[in-house]
Amino acid sequence: MPTALLHRSDQGPSAGPAAAPRRRTRILALAEARWAAAATVAFLVALPLQLAGTPSWLWGALYAVAYVAGGWEPALAGLRALRAKTLDVDLLMIVAALGAASIGQVMDGALLIVIFATSGALEALATARTADSVRSLLDLAPTTATRVADGGGEESVDTAELMVGDVILVRPGERVGADGEVLEGASDVDQATITGEPMPVAKEAGDDVFAGTLNGAGALRVRVGRDASDSVIARIVAMVEEASETKAPTQLFIEKVEQRYSLGMVVATLAVFAVPQALGDDLTGALLRAMTFMIVASPCAVVLATMPPLLSAIANAGRHGVLVKSAIVMERLGQVDAVAVDKTGTLTEGTPQVTTVHALPGSGLTDDTLLALAAAAEHRSEHPLARAVVSAARARGLDLPPVTHFASTPGVGVSATVGGADVQVGAPAQLLETGPSGDPADAASREVRLLARQLGEDGQTAVLVLHDGFPAGVLGIADRLRPDAATTVTALRSLTGTTPMLLTGDNAQAAARVAAEVGIEDVRAGLLPQDKVAAVREAECAGRKILVIGDGVNDAPALAAAHTGIAMGRAGSDLALETADAVIVRDELATVPRVIALSRRARGLVIQNLVIAGTFIAVLVTWDLAGTLPLPLGVLGHEGSTVVVGLNGLRLLREGAWRDADA
Incomplete structure (x- = not known):
């Protein structure tokens, strides 16, 4: 199975003519995938023809196509490894498939070929997507x-x-x-x-x-x-690549296991073939016993014992809006014992919202009138804060007065004539310094400064509205918390035994406000991408297997460096979506603890299936070595174990499995 990271690039605010182009390698663009598809199609056509009793040359030719299409690349890789004096599963699978075919079990060998070719295609896709995402990130910077x-x-x-x-x-x-x-x-x-x-x-x-x-x-x-x-963007690319490479030790461990297993299988098969001849058995009998051993000891049952629970969990999570990118990721999710979350776009919705409308007593305006005047003045502005003000007025069903003489001053705000009155909307500090009523001793100005300071301490951005040069009121704008953020934090704390930590590039006041609302105590604000990576590595050095949840390009290095990364899908940046191991497609944060619980159930079924498959293999191998195992019975036992573990793993496809994970 593939272990490479998947990546994607770009972010919502960057959309538009200047946005970076999206590059996504399609699976059928890869030669490995086309060969795997050809092998699968040939197998699926040959199997019913064989069962229907058609001439053997017809389905035999189709099985041969499956052998060649799906087997030539792993065979070549296995031979190259052999030249380097190593023995891996690539060559073992080919030998097992050919061995099965040599004693008439053509379908068994073809099935092994199809499974192995599909795995190789997925690994090639993962590698290609990694290269795509890094190129897309570099496209963020203009040329x-x-x-x-x-x-x-x-x-x-x-x-x-x-x-x-x-x-x-x-x-x-x-x-x-x-x-x-x-x-x-x-x-x-x-x-x-x-x-x-x-x-x-x-x-x-x-x-x-x-x-x-x-x-x-x-x-x-x-x-x-x-x-x-040496730019920040270039350093993000370097960190993503570096984090991808740090996952190599796991792959090295897998290769060591493959090497030992392959060597053991070859030695055992040769022994099964040679020993009976030394004891007087004929050549045909020894070959039949050795090929039977090769079939019953085939890792096909073990492979299927592992995959159905994980793939079923992936399918179930997908139906509920969580895209888990591989079986390896699904298994890793269940190992998580610490969580780090981003703030903007993850715990919050990522879009500014008007949270406070306060008309000053001396202005003679109501809150609704104040909001309508501000929205009318901001209506022609493209600033995100302006859009938030206009949206708030529309949400209240307010009528906007006619506007003339609109002007926008970067860094200050907007001004316009609204219903015959001069209205200015912008940052309190700038407007109080430049407006006609900018006397610091003025009572209204003091009240505005007090309100702005209070809003800032609460994590909100203060916006002042001047009406004919007089401070009329203050609007508070903040990023709204997701409805399920607090319950998700509670569930993650219950699952992992530790409270999640908050990692954000936003200011400390805004971070503290959000953390207090969701129940997070470990808050780290004002972080650049490399700071988030440092926090993740600090947790890993403490022995934690950390899950990072984020949505932006700035989260990508941390997502890559973490044990597992999950990205918010609806507003997430392309790079975060590709770097992450899983994506919450509908931005339902509450699905994170559910998919972790589902992963743990899948890992439990994997253990059950490995015990079942191992028991079948041990019994059949012992029978073949200690007695005389008829070939049909050996094939029946081998395929029977595959069916049993497959059906057991498919239990996680049930809707009840997701409800159980929620519970």
């Missing part, structure tokens, strides 16, 4: 930038040519071409791809900006502070 010469001239250059100290011009709506510091200008920059913050951040001279983030309505002059190879 060209406008460099400003010393004399003031402008030229378009490749971002790879930018040197530390160069000055670039970032026009409205463009992506920032390099990590650096703002020299001139003011704008709102959407940097959710880096920090995960749900709302654009005001930038002015002296502030840092990151390559790949999206500029708002203002123009910025930025001095380049890092080479392209």
Whole structure:
């Protein structure tokens, strides 16, 4: 089975003309998948023809196609391994299949070939998707930038040519071409791809900006502070690749087991063939006993003992909106004993919402009137906060007055004539300094500052509304908590025995507010991607198998570094979706503890099935070695064990299995 990470790239706020193109390798574009598909089709056509009693040459030719299509690549890989003086399961499977065919059990051999070819195709797909996602992430950063010469001239250059100290011009709506510091200008920059913050951040001279983030309505002059190879985006790519490679020891362990098993099977089969001849048995009898041994000791039953419970759990989780990308991931989910969650877009919905409307007593306005005036003034703005205000007014069914003379000032807010009155909406600090009533001693101004400070401490963004130059009221805007966030945290605490920790790039006040609402005590705010990875590795060094739940590009390195990663699917970034081992398609956070519980049930069934399969194999092998096991009975026992473990594993397809996991 594949162990490589799956990846995807880009994020909702980055959508639009400047968004990175999406690259997803389709499975049939891979040669391994096409060969596996050909082998499967040939097998599925041959089997009913054989059962129907058609001429043997017809179904025999189709089985031969299945052998060749699905077997040539593992056979070649096995021979190459043999040349390197190693013996692996690739070669063992081919030998077992050919051995079965040599004594007339063509269908058994073809089934082994089909199973093995399908596994190889899935591994090839995982590897291809990994490369896709890394390329897509690099596409977040623009390939060209406008460099400003010393004399003031402008030229378009490749971002790879930018040197530390160069000055670039970032026009409205463009992506920032390099990590650096703002020299001139003011704008709102959407940097959710880096920090995960749900709302654009005001930038002015002296502030840092990151390559790949999206500029708002203002123009910025930025001095380049890092080479392209050392940008935050480039470091994210490096961390994803590094985390992918850290999973290799598990694969090395599997290869060691395969080597020992393969060597043991070869030695045992040769012994079964040679010893009877030494004791006087004829060549045909010895060959028949050896081939019977090869069939009854075949790992086919063991493979099927493992896969049906995990695949059934995957199918059941998929019906309920959780995409688990492989059987290995489903098994790993059940091992989780610690959880780390992102805030924006994970515990919260990821979109700004008006949470507070407070009209000042001296304004003569009601809360609804205040909101209607603000929404009318913001109606023409594309700022996310403006959209939140307009949505709140519409949700209350308010009529918006007519608007004229609309203007937007980056970093400050908007102004307009609404119903004959001058209305300004924006940041309290800027409006109180520039508005006609900006006297700090003014009672209304003091009340606004107090409200803004209280809202900030509560994790909300304060927005001031001026009516004819007088402070009329304050709106509080925050990212709304998901309805099932608190119950999910409680369930995860019950499952793992530890309270989840919160990892976010947002500010400490907003993080503390959300953590208090859901019952999280371990809060780490203001984190860049590398800081989240450090927190994950700290938990792993303490012996924890940590699950990370996130949605943004900034979460991707942590998702890759974790024991298991789950991404929110509806608003999740492409890279997070590809990097994660599982995706919550409908953003129902409560499904996370359910799929963990389902995984634990699947792992329990895997153990049951391995015991059943191992018992069948042990009995049949002992019978073949100690007595005379008739070939038909050996085949019946072998296939019977496969049916038993298969049906046992399919129990998790029932709807009741999901309800039991919920309980």
